[in-house]
Amino acid sequence: MTSKTSSPTQDTADLLPEDVQRGNIWRLSIAQALAGANAVVIFATGAIVGNALAPSPMLATLPVSIFVVGMAACILPLGSLARRRGRLAAFLAGTAAGVLAGLLAFVAVIIDSFWLFCVATFFAGSYAAVVQSFRFAAADGVAPHRRARALSLVMAGGVAAGVVGPQLVTWTMDLWQPHLFAATYLVQAAVAAISAFILLGVRLPMPSAAEAAGGGRPLAEIARQPRFVAAAVCGAVSYMLMNFLMTAAPLAMHMHGHSQASANLGLQWHVIAMYAPSFFTGSLIGRFGAGRVATVGLLLIGLSAAAGLAGAEVMHFWWSLILLGLGWNFGFLGASALVLECHRPEERTRVQSFNDFIVFGLMALGSFSSGGLLSAYGWNTVLWVSFVPLVLAVVALAMAARRQAAAQG
Numbered sequence: 001m002t003s004k005t006s007s008p009t010q011d012t013a014d015l016l017p018e019d020v021q022r023g024n025i026w027r028l029s030i031a032q033a034l035a036g037a038n039a040v041v042i043f044a045t046g047a048i049v050g051n052a053l054a055p056s057p058m059l060a061t062l063p064v065s066i067f068v069v070g071m072a073a074c075i076l077p078l079g080s081l082a083r084r085r086g087r088l089a090a091f092l093a094g095t096a097a098g099v100l101a102g103l104l105a106f107v108a109v110i111i112d113s114f115w116l117f118c119v120a121t122f123f124a125g126s127y128a129a130v131v132q133s134f135r136f137a138a139a140d141g142v143a144p145h146r147r148a149r150a151l152s153l154v155m156a157g158g159v160a161a162g163v164v165g166p167q168l169v170t171w172t173m174d175l176w177q178p179h180l181f182a183a184t185y186l187v188q189a190a191v192a193a194i195s196a197f198i199l200l201g202v203r204l205p206m207p208s209a210a211e212a213a214g215g216g217r218p219l220a221e222i223a224r225q226p227r228f229v230a231a232a233v234c235g236a237v238s239y240m241l242m243n244f245l246m247t248a249a250p251l252a253m254h255m256h257g258h259s260q261a262s263a264n265l266g267l268q269w270h271v272i273a274m275y276a277p278s279f280f281t282g283s284l285i286g287r288f289g290a291g292r293v294a295t296v297g298l299l300l301i302g303l304s305a306a307a308g309l310a311g312a313e314v315m316h317f318w319w320s321l322i323l324l325g326l327g328w329n330f331g332f333l334g335a336s337a338l339v340l341e342c343h344r345p346e347e348r349t350r351v352q353s354f355n356d357f358i359v360f361g362l363m364a365l366g367s368f369s370s371g372g373l374l375s376a377y378g379w380n381t382v383l384w385v386s387f388v389p390l391v392l393a394v395v396a397l398a399m400a401a402r403r404q405a406a407a408q409g
């Protein structure tokens with residue numbers, strides 16, 4: 001499949017000086033780390049706080065699901081803001097939502113309000129929606145052959161999130177007795193504010209007149225490309241299953257008698273596994289192709305489910321979470337690199353936002369279903385169900401690869 005998705009002249013005209021490119025990557029990587037820590041706080045505490053505050057155990061994971069709804073609901077409006085006012089305006093709106101999320105969660109824990117806590121996690125999801133655009137922002141103004149590497153290096157900032165996030169929970173969860181995690185959410189708000197100051201130094205090309213006006217091909221035409229379909233399906237399945245299993249894992253560990261500290265440590269290594277490969281994922285994509293890397297990611301997620309099915313000891317949960325993180329990295333970054341091949345410069349914010357809307361919309365479905373499945377049928381059922389979307393994603397990638405080979409042949 002050979003499709004002309006961008007103009008070399010436009011790409012060259014948009015290139016940023018190399019020192020600006022490096023500065024952007026550093027700042028976006030640090031902001032990724034800080035924002036990733038905030039997300040880890042929600043994943044580590046959301047189901048626990050939900051279980052304590054919810055009127056029914058079936059609603060225990062609802063706050064984490066609302067977090068995902070916030071991502072899906074806000075990705076298109078924030079993408080529109082970025083298209084009209086530039087990415088920095090969207091970045092600052094997102095960090096403001098992150099500060100508000102921490103403050104509202106703090107109040108919710110103090111007054112024992114489950115529904116206010118859900119509102120807080122919605123705003124946290126809004127913040128996370130903006131953070132997901134950091135990876136695409138890193139590719140702005142970068143030569144085409146270096147975009148996958150720039151994208152993956154920004155995602156590598158999440159390694160720090162894997163260390164800072166769980167430790168932030170461990171260090172702060174008991175500081176405001178008797179309100180578990182109250183201090184954690186105050187620190188979460190402060191970290192989001194720090195991220196905003198770091199992002200102020202990011203220098204990106206302003207939207208062109210054509211991009212601001214929504215120029216380029218109709219979105220429906222772009223979305224019908226087999227390559228885009230494969231990218232969206234793979235990205236959605238990778239992220240949905242990561243959230244599906246990670247949302248349920250801390251509560252499942254709690255139900256099997258494991259400590260909160262064990263759950264925090266498992267999440268820490270999970271997040272490290274999510275982001276540490278990013279130092280070389282871009283190089284792997286450049287060498288083997290985005291489709292092959294994404295396929296390996298899906299297979300690793302399948303191994304994650306298999307590890308969880310092998311037993312319910314702490315090590316089984318930890319191995320499952322680590323393999324899940326590795327699989328997400330290859331699957332999601334491979335899919336993201338495929339998206340970069342599907343649009344022209346004036347189409348980028350529309351296409352990228354639409355892709356992420358699909359990813360997080362399907363991710364929300366997985367998040368909503370995980371809590372109910374866990375409560376009603378147990379951890380093993382959650383793991384078995386995950387194989388269904390994995391098969392669908394592998395088929396989509398195979399079909400796209402076949403179409404591309406036929407077109408090139």
